[in-house]
Amino acid sequence: MSLDKTIYLGPFVHSTSLKELEICTTGAIGVDESGKIAFIERSVQPNSVPRRPGWETAKVVHIQDNGFFFPGFIDTHIHASQYPNSGIFGSSTLLDWLETYTFPLESSFRDLSVARRIYTRVVSRTLSHGTTTACYYATVHVPATNLLADICFERGQRAFVGRVCMDRLSPDYYRDESVDAAVRDTKACIEHVQHIDPGYELVSPIITPRFAPSCSDDCLKQLGQLHKDSGVPCQTHISENKAEVQLVRELFPKSKSYADVYDEAGLLTAKTILAHCVHLSDQEQELIKVREAKISHCPASNTALTSGxxxxxxxxxxxxxxxxxxxxxxxxxxxxxxxxxQAIMVSRHVAMTDGDAAKLSTEEVLYLATRGGAKVVGLEGKIGGFEVGMGWDTQMISMGSVSEGGELSHNDGPVDIFGKEAWSDRVAKWVWNGDDRNVRAVWVKGRLVHGTDS
Amino acid sequence: MSLDKTIYLGPFVHSTSLKELEICTTGAIGVDESGKIAFIERSVQPNSVPRRPGWETAKVVHIQDNGFFFPGFIDTHIHASQYPNSGIFGSSTLLDWLETYTFPLESSFRDLSVARRIYTRVVSRTLSHGTTTACYYATVHVPATNLLADICFERGQRAFVGRVCMDRLSPDYYRDESVDAAVRDTKACIEHVQHIDPGYELVSPIITPRFAPSCSDDCLKQLGQLHKDSGVPCQTHISENKAEVQLVRELFPKSKSYADVYDEAGLLTAKTILAHCVHLSDQEQELIKVREAKISHCPASNTALTSGxxxxxxxxxxxxxxxxxxxxxxxxxxxxxxxxxQAIMVSRHVAMTDGDAAKLSTEEVLYLATRGGAKVVGLEGKIGGFEVGMGWDTQMISMGSVSEGGELSHNDGPVDIFGKEAWSDRVAKWVWNGDDRNVRAVWVKGRLVHGTDS
Incomplete structure (x- = not known):
């Protein structure tokens, strides 16, 4: 699909390093027919369009209402199938939460109409929140997992779509019947994505052993072999909750650690995404470092389930x-x-016991949400910031103006801009009170996938 | 002002005790001309209006879209004047945050047009979030504080409006010039409210020493005397941050504790609201208990500023x-x-170190937000729940329905109801993902003060 050459005119904000957020208030970014950034100008006069050869007839998209362009968010760990349970967890912790809330819901995806309804909704929701790339866990079901891949592809969201493998310690009504079945069904989902998006340009499969307690030793090893043979990335959970860590110790008595279980199976590589990592030992951290495996930090979940x-x-x-x-x-x-x-708030709680150095700044966490996420999913240099050659995976943020009379104009969202705020403070106000109402438009690879660009 | 007799028809949810939330799905609540609850029925047939003598011609308000009536929230501690700084705090902690962000903003309220703009906005915002009662800190300025009282009165929000007293350790550009000035100006604000709302039916003054470090011993004592003589409640901060606790120790070397400083001044009574209470000793807790002083728990702030x-x-x-x-x-x-x-999340962090008993449930925290708040502000039995004789201080909550095709209908808010959720789970989904979009209407004493009732 070819796009209109487009110049995005107005302020843009993105991370240039872990600690630095560039705020350019006079920007213009040209995006070519392939959806990639062709040029960036940083000193454009207000209300003027930069003149560049070959861009005379380009479409122009103006920023609106105290707004700025910001890189799309990258969600490195989300269970698409669990979306209807958002907010439903009571006072449970990981293992009883799985039994009580999660497995019954996931098992319902054997019905493809259930899957279509929920997956359609979750992709709409995540796009509306500015998530341009998501690493999805689906369920064990092949048709439903393939449907999620189809929906992401059609809606234009970058996605890693994983069929969940679980051949033990799972309910009779919801599990892989054998190791062979787990591998066969995983391959079927890989083949489906190869069929709809052969170069994995937008959607990629991802090998997804649920977590070590749910997978036999043989299952992990065969998935590790598939990971090696296919080059398809993998994702799993690790060290979320102390009872889970203890369970892994009992289930894998020969392994030195939880991380070691994955390493022995060939599942701890530079293309592995490990969710949680709350209770890792020094040795495990070092192993993860050496293997260049990546971490998905999930602070809301870790606090909600009292994981740590x-x-x-x-x-x-x-x-x-x-x-x-x-x-x-x-x-x-x-x-x-x-x-x-949540990441900032959790880092404050860590700081209360470990000292101020543990605090993560707004700049740092925005980096994790964009550039960090891009590295986690193996798309560093392709998404996560504004650089020539990167894909235009972007959200247009806008915020309301408070009139002299104290009423809100232009935008009825949750952020009130009074007008005297420094630009860094505007960004802070968005971070702390913003929501999907502030996401006026979302593009992936230059394609408008949510909202309106005018 | 006389109101139409009105029957509110549909599900209602409220706390009946700390641990119990009543969910009545077949309710009807009659509210009389004075805005008080006249009757409650719990077994009304769907789509039928209960017949009661004298209520034949009453107006009927139907619940909408997966909705329920819920008591209005009570915000027991909010600095109205600081609203434009929402989200602006960086990595600061209490004492530097005051100097850097807070005092410069508060001092601008000498200009009444600044005050009008900000106070109009903050009352609109809090009403939109379902806050039917708020305990406001204003600034040192009498005209601006009186304006806030006027705005609350006109908009129909129950409010406690406090002129801030601070006669030391405050910047030259923003402080009380003397103890006499602090007391005189506090009295002027009390008199203003007596003038607009003589019975304090909707708006009440509240004596507001900022916190012990900002007030001389004499200032605290004179405000304590005024508290005793006038019967006007008081509010202040206590034990928010360790550096602040240490500062109080140095400033009041003769006092046994921070709580003791207030107690000695006559400011620790059953009509005192103490914000924060993060680092209280056992002795201080016991003193607060004996004096029947009330506590405003502010978890978002305590985490954001790394207070504890x-x-x-x-x-x-x-x-x-x-x-x-x-x-x-x-x-x-x-x-x-x-x-x-935030209260639930903070309690999880406490539980991580102190054990599971520290966890607060959704039910418990909803109690704190309504019934607990009502006790804190001295309006127990008048607001905070649905009982005959209580004021109709209520929010109508509604939530979106997900269609079979996965799209959202009726309501474009943040909560997606798929239809199979139990009622307790619907409430949980609202708690965890709801926002002002789910607040379709708000009433105070039976008067519609936000949104629409049809």
Missing amino acids: AARVRELIDRGITVGLGTDVSGGFSASILEEVR | AARVRELIDRGITVGLGTDVSGGFSASILEEVR
């Missing part, structure tokens, strides 16, 4: 790559902006 | 009355529903 508080500063300082995940529905919200807030 | 995590379970178990406060703008949001979430 991940030591993100420690992980980052060690040189491990970290992104953010909503972990719906352990996490209650499908919004990465909410997860940004 | 209040031990709410301990306070409740001791028999102390606790409500919730947004503490805008130490807290980033003007929404008590957000504070409900």
Whole structure:
């Protein structure tokens, strides 16, 4: 599909490093027919369009209402199938939460009409929150998982779609019947994505052992072999909850650690996304570092299920790559902006015991939500920021203006701009009170996938 | 002002005790001309209006879209004047945050047009979030404080409006010039409210020493005397941050504790609202209990400013009355529903160190947000629940329905109801993902003060 050459005119904000957020208030970004950034200008006069050869007839999209362009968010861990349970967890913790809330819902995806309804909704929701790339866990069902891939592809969301493997310690009504079945069905889902998007340009399969307790040793090893043979990335959970860590210790008595279980199966590689990492030992962190495996930090979920508080500063300082995940529905919200807030808040709680160095700044967490996420999913240099050659995976943020009379004009969203705020404070106000109402438009690879561009 | 007799028809939800939430799906509540609940029926047939003598011609308000009536929220601690700074705090903690962000903004309220714009906005915002009663801190300025009282009165929000007293350790550009000035100006604000609302039926003054470090010993004592003589309630901060606690120790070397400072001044009574209470000693908790002083728990603020995590379970178990406060703008949001979430999340962090008993349930925190708040502000039995004789201070909650095709109908808010959710799960989904879009209408004393009732 060829797009109109387009110039996006107005302020843009993005991370240039972990600690630095560039706020350019006089920007213009040209996006070519393939949806990639062709040029970036940083000193454009207000209300003027930069003149460039070959761009005279380009479409122009103007920023609106105290707005700015921001890179699309990358959700590195979300269970699409659990979306209807968002906010439903009571006082449970991981293992009883799975039994009570999760498995009954996931098992209903044997009915494809259930899957269509829920997956359509979750893709609409995540796009509306500015999520341009999502790493989805589906269910064990092949047709439903393939349908999720189809929906992402049609709606234009970048996605990693994983069929969940679980051949033990799972309910009779919801499990893989054998290791062979787990591998065969995983391959079927890989083949489906190869069929709809052969180059994995937008949608990619991802090998998804649920977590070590749900998978036999043989299952993990065969999935590790498939990971190696196919080059398809993999995702799983690790060290979310202390009871789970203890369970893994009992189930894999020969392994040195939880991380070691995955490593022995060939599932701990540079193309592995590990969700949670709350209770990792030093040795496990070091192993993850050496293997260049990536971490999805899911603070809302970790707090909601009382799993613990991940030591993100420690992980980052060690040189491990970290992104953010909503972990719906352990996490209650499908919004990465909410997860940004939660990550900052959890880091404050860590700081209360470990000292101020543990605090993550707004800039740092926005980096995790964009550039960090891009590294986690193996798309570093392709998405996550504004650089020539990167894909235009972008959200247009707008915010309301407070009139002299104290009423809100132009935008009835949750953020009130009074007019005297410095630009860095406007960004902070968006981070802390913004929601999907502030997401006026979303593009993936230059294609408008949510909202309106005029 | 006389109102139409009105029957509110449909599900209603409210706390009947700390641990119990009544969910009545077949309700009808009659509200009389004075805005008080005249009757409650719990077994009304769908789509039928109960027949009662004298109510034949009453107006009927039907619940909409997966909705329910819920008591209005009570925000027991909010700095109205700081609202434009919502979300602006960076990595600061209490004392530098005051200097950097707060005092410069508050001082601008010497200009009444600034005050009008901001106070109009904050009352609109809090009403839109379902806050029917708010305990406001204004600034030191008498005209601006009186204007806030006027705006609350006109808009119909129950409010406690406090002129802030601060005669030391405050910037030269923003402080009381003397103890006499602090007392005189506080009296002027009390008299203004007596003038507009003589019985304090809707708006009440509240004596507001900022906090002990900002007030000389003499200032606290004179305000304590005024509190005793006038019967006007008082509000202040206590034990929010460790550096602040240490500062109080240095400033009041003769006092046994921070709580003792207030007690010695006659400011620790059954009509005192103490915000924060994060680092209280056992002795202070016991003193607060004995004096029957009330506590405003402000979890969002306490985490955002890395103040600490209040031990709410301990306070409740001791028999102390606790409500919730947004503490805008130490807290980033003007929404008590957000504070409900934050209170649950903070209690999880406390549970991670102190054990599971510290966890607050959704039911418990909704109690704090309504019944607890009512006790904190001295309106127990008048607001906070649905009982005959109570005022109709209510929000009508509605939520979206997901169509079979996966799209959202009727309501474009943030909560997706798929249809199979149990009623308790619907409430949980509202708690965890709801926002002002789910607040379709708000009434105070039977008067519609936000949204639409049809």
